[in-house]
Amino acid sequence: MHYRDHSLLQEQIDSGMISKADARLSQNKNLVTRAVGIDAEVEAELHVHDVVRGDIYLLCSDGLNDMVEDEDIADTMKALKANILFLRHS
Numbered sequence: 824m825h826y827r828d829h830s831l832l833q834e835q836i837d838s839g840m841i842s843k844a845d846a847r848l849s850q851n852k853n854l855v856t857r858a859v860g861i862d863a864e865v866e867a868e869l870h871v872h873d874v875v876r877g878d879i880y881l882l883c884s885d886g887l888n889d890m891v892e893d894e895d896i897a898d899t900m901k902a903l904k905a906n907i908l909f910l911r912h913s
Contacts, residue, residue, distance in 0.1 A: 828888075829857035829868075843893075852889060879904050 827833060831854040835841045841849065859865050881900060888896075 828855075830855050847889075877904070877908070879907065 830852070832841070832846050832849055832851045834856065835849075835851070836843055836846055846852075857865065857868075879900060881896070
C-alpha cells in the first residue's frame with residue numbers, strides 16, 4: 824500500500840521524529856505543507872508504478888487513514904481482490 828500526504832505530521836513520520844502509531848494520536852494532523860489554492864502555482868507530485876494484471880487501486884481522501892487502520896484497509900482490499908478474481912472466473 825502506498826500513500827503519503829503533504830502534512831507536517833507526515834514529514835515528522837518520514838524523519839523518524841514520531842512513529843505511525845503515535846501519529847494517530849497527534850494534534851498536528853491537519854497542518855498541510857502543500858495545497859491547491861495557496862500559491863499561484865502548485866507542484867504536482869507524480870509517481871509511475873508498473874501495472875500488473877490483477878492489481879486493484881483505492882482512491883480516497885487522506886481522511887480515510889484517520890478513521891480506518893491500515894491493516895483494515897489492506898484486509899478489505901484483499902477481500903475485494905478475491906471477489907473480483909472469483910467473479911472473473913464465474
